[in-house]
Amino acid sequence: MEDEEESSNGGVPPRKKLRLTKEQSRLLEESFRQNHTLNPRQKEALAMELKLRPRQVEVWFQNRRARSKLKQTEMECEYLKRWFGSLTEQNRRLQREVEELRAMKVGPPTVLSPHSCEPLPASTLTMCPRCERVTTTATDKGPTQITAAISTTAATALSSKVGTPALQSRSSSAAC
DNA sequence: GACGCGAGGCCTATTACATCA
DNA sequence: TCTGATGTAATAGGCCTCGCG
Known part of the structure; x- marks a missing residue:
């Protein structure tokens, strides 16, 4: 040319x-x-x-x-986008469930510590996004940290479905 | 071995032309 | 025939890597 x-x-x-x-x-x-x-x-x-x-x-x-x-x-x-929609829906359902439980005036479920076998307050429990086990370590996580944990889980799930190396590498950097 | 430099390749954003409804 | 939207070839600029001195 x-x-x-x-x-x-x-x-x-x-x-x-x-x-x-x-x-x-x-x-x-x-x-x-x-x-x-x-x-x-x-x-x-x-x-x-x-x-x-x-x-x-x-x-x-x-x-x-x-x-x-x-x-x-x-x-x-x-x-x-689709996943966000389904998470929003799930969130709505869970919130409704919480409201229902509150309305029933039922106390929080008693969970026994695997170490001491003593009851733990439910508010100290959290789900590890990687191993999906309940842990008691993150009692004071603010909304930002919780959102970050959810995002990490989202990235992991997406990369496992779509297979994007960039997403995989990003998600694998999150500590358990 | 560390450093600077130029060449070459790739990526990204953008431009500009061809085509179509 | 005109016009806006769309697709895409081509360009520009930046970054990275590699080989060489």
Whole structure:
């Protein structure tokens, strides 16, 4: 493109835009399915086969990677939205349940300590997001910490479903 | 071995053109 | 024919890695 003749508008050539043929797109897609990146030799060979410049093949792969990443992000976003909806619903149900229990004027359930076999107050109990065991260590967690714990659990669950390395690495950094 | 430098590749944001409703 | 929306090729700039002196 850059070696084409310049136009009359101040020496700046109008940017022409190539439209790939269906066959070219098909071959590029096929190649992308096999490998999301190309080494210089593969790029050269593919460009030759498609009668394109190596730079055009490179740009196509860059844009293609960006498109698939965008698609993946959109899917994750949809999943998180649905999950948020179900968590909200679950939260509503649990709050209703609490209200009902309060209305019944039933005291908190007595839980015995696994260590001393003495009763523990329910307010000191919390669920570990990783091992899903009840612990008694985090009695004074504020809302921020609790939200962080929930987010970590969410990220873990999402990454296990979607399989995103970034999310997995982020979630694995949370301490148990 | 540490450091600076340039080349090359990738990513991201953006631009600009082609096409279509 | 005009126009706005959409898709996508192409560009620009920044970051990272690698090889070399």
